[in-house]
Amino acid sequence: MGKITCSEERHLGIKRSYVIELTKIADAISKALRDNFLGFYIMGSFVMGDWDPQKSDIDFIVITRKPLNKEETIQISKLHQTLSKSDVGKKLDGAYTYLQQLQEKRFEEKTGSVENHEFIADSPCHLSADNVLCLLQYGKCILGKPIKELSLSVSDEELVQAARDMLIEDADEIDKQDFQALYDILIDMLRCIYTLETKKLPTKPRAIEHCRRLLGRALYEDIKALQDGKVKEFAIDKSKLKLIALNGHLSTFLLCDTRRSTAEMRTHLQARFNLWKKLEKRNEKCALVGGMKKQEFHELFQRYTDYLENLIAHPRKIKKTPEVHIVSRVIVRGSKVADEVDSFKLSRKIKIPT
Numbered sequence: 413m414g415k416i417t418c419s420e421e422r423h424l425g426i427k428r429s430y431v432i433e434l435t436k437i438a439d440a441i442s443k444a445l446r447d448n449f450l451g452f453y454i455m456g457s458f459v460m461g462d463w464d465p466q467k468s469d470i471d472f473i474v475i476t477r478k479p480l481n482k483e484e485t486i487q488i489s490k491l492h493q494t495l496s497k498s499d500v501g502k503k504l505d506g507a508y509t510y511l512q513q514l515q516e517k518r519f520e521e522k523t524g525s526v527e528n529h530e531f532i533a534d535s536p537c538h539l540s541a542d543n544v545l546c547l548l549q550y551g552k553c554i555l556g557k558p559i560k561e562l563s564l565s566v567s568d569e570e571l572v573q574a575a576r577d578m579l580i581e582d583a584d585e586i587d588k589q590d591f592q593a594l595y596d597i598l599i600d601m602l603r604c605i606y607t608l609e610t611k612k613l614p615t616k617p618r619a620i621e622h623c624r625r626l627l628g629r630a631l632y633e634d635i636k637a638l639q640d641g642k643v644k645e646f647a648i649d650k651s652k653l654k655l656i657a658l659n660g661h662l663s664t665f666l667l668c669d670t671r672r673s674t675a676e677m678r679t680h681l682q683a684r685f686n687l688w689k690k691l692e693k694r695n696e697k698c699a700l701v702g703g704m705k706k707q708e709f710h711e712l713f714q715r716y717t718d719y720l721e722n723l724i725a726h727p728r729k730i731k732k733t734p735e736v737h738i739v740s741r742v743i744v745r746g747s748k749v750a751d752e753v754d755s756f757k758l759s760r761k762i763k764i765p766t
Contacts, residue, residue, distance in 0.1 A: 426465045427458070427463070427465075430458075430465075430470070430500055431554070433498070433499075433500040434452075434454065434470070434472075434500065434554050435554055435555060437452070437495060437500065437501065437504075437554075438452035438554040438555035438556070439555060440491055441474055441488070441491065442555060442556070444484065444487040444488055444491055445474075445476060445480075445484055445487075445488070447477070448476045448477050448478060448480070448484060449474075449476060449477075449556065450475040450476055450477055450511060450556055450557050450562075451474070451475050451553055451554075451555065451556025451557045451559075451562075452472065452473075452474050452553075452554045452555045452556055453472060453473050453474075453475070453547060453551045453552065453553055453554065453556075453559065454470065454471065454472050454551065454552045454554060455471045455472065455473060455506075455543065455546045455547050455550065455551050455552075456468075456469070456470070456471030456546065457471070457615075457616070458470050458471065458552075459550045459551065459552045460546075460550050460613075460615050461615055462615045462616045462617055468503070469503050469504070469505040470500070470503045470504055470505065470506075471505055471506055472504055472505070472506035472507075472526075473506050473507050473508075473509065473539075473543070473547065474506070474507070474508045474509075475509060475510070475511050475514060475556070475557075475562070476508065476509070476510045476511070477510060477511060478510050479510050479513075480508060480524055480533070485524065485533045488508065488524065488531055489531045489533070491531075492504070492526055492529070492530065492531040493530075493531075495529075496529035496530070501529070502529050504526050504529075505526060505527060506525070506526055507523050507524065507525045507526070507535075507537070507538065507539055508523060508524035508525070508526075509523045509524075509537070509539065511562065514539070514544060514562070514564060515562075515563060515564060517541060517544065517570065519537045519539055519540055520537070521537060522534045522535060522536060522537060523535060523537045523538075523539065525537075525538060540574040540577070540578070541566045541570040541571050541573070541574035542566075542571060542574045542575060542578070542607065542613060544564055544565075544566050545566040545571055545613055546613055547559060547564065548564055548565075548566065549613060550613070568611045571607065571611060572607070572608060572611065575604045575607040575608045576604075576608065576660075578600065578604050579601060579604040579605070579608070579657060579660045582597050582600050582601045582604065582657060583601075583653075583654065583657035583658075585597055586650050586653045586654060586657070587650070591645040591646075591648065592645075594648045594650070594653065595638075595645075595648065597653065598635075598648065598653060598656070599616055599619070599620070601653070601656055601657055601660060602616075602619040602620055602622070602623045602626075602627075602656070603616065603619040604660055605619070605622075605623055605626070605656075605659065605660040606618065606619040606622045606623065608660060609622075610622075617639075620632070620635055623656075626656060626659055627656075628652075631649075631652065634646040654697075658694075658695060678724055681720065681723050681724045682724055684720065685717075685720040685721065685724060688716070688717065688720060689717070692713060695709075695713070696709050696710075696713070
């Protein structure tokens with residue numbers, strides 16, 4: 413193992429000092445909530461290894477025995493007003509949720525949340541299955557009940573659905589103008605795609621490397637230059653972001669676990685078929701942005717529809733049908749942006765089972 417550099421040592425020193433301050437914050441929250449307090453936990457980049465003290469927030473979750481009452485809400489609001497004046501407190505970004513809500517993943521219910529240094533009672537819940545998994549896999553208990561004793565779990569299906577929902581939300585935000593917002597959307601989409609394709613949670617660097625070919629050489633090098641501090645920002649093509657989002661949708665339509673029973677696979681494929689039909693207009697719009705002709709898209713859309721219908725009838729054929737990825741790439745890139753071979757050659761490779 414190589415020696416730790418001065419900058420790495422300084423970074424570790426900052427994290428250690430932050431943990432000391434977070435322990436004090438957790439203790440203050442515990443005293444405010446008294447018997448209702450179960451635990452204060454840190455998640456996200458701070459514990460996953462890609463935390464930047466200059467830019468990153470500190471993602472946290474406070475778990476209680478029951479929802480906050482009026483008096484507790486007032487106390488926590490006052491506490492975060494005070495914390496917002498400290499270096500660590502102003503970086504806090506997270507939620508207050510009660511244990512049963514987290515165990516049963518009742519994310520439609522409102523929670524208390526901390527955003528932009530302010531505590532908001534009855535806020536729309538921003539938690540999802542990936543947050544629960546992050547807590548289980550990477551979370552750090554600062555104070556309270558150990559994570560393994562919280563009786564939390566996340567299935568592959570719940571994780572995939574959460575990632576797909578986030579990808580759709582990101583795609584709807586692409587029209588934002590400022591660089592940081594677009595860059596955050598880009599990285600978030602890459603992390604969603606990684607999760608959709610591997611059913612695992614990635615760090616930002618791992619997601620970027622996983623999606624390197626999808627990004628293309630120019631965009632990949634721009635991201636690396638930003639990470640290395642060589643540039644402060646770069647031009648982000650929104651049409652490219654839309655294509656990346658579409659790739660995320662398409663790449664997961666047929667991701668079946670072949671260890672499932674035939675009935676389970678058929679149900680999964682039927683759900684993918686329904687979603688494919690539902691997103692026809694959106695897929696068409698993205699394909700046209702990529703340079704594909706409308707007629708070409710509809711021909712491919714119909715062939716892909718036939719392909720899905722065939723697999724619903726014969727789900728075990730998914731083991732022998734890698735051409736689905738070729739179909740996805742053609743639609744995602746469009747005929748003008750294909751970087752491997754031209755669309756005619758790609759279309760010749762597609763063999764829809766009969």
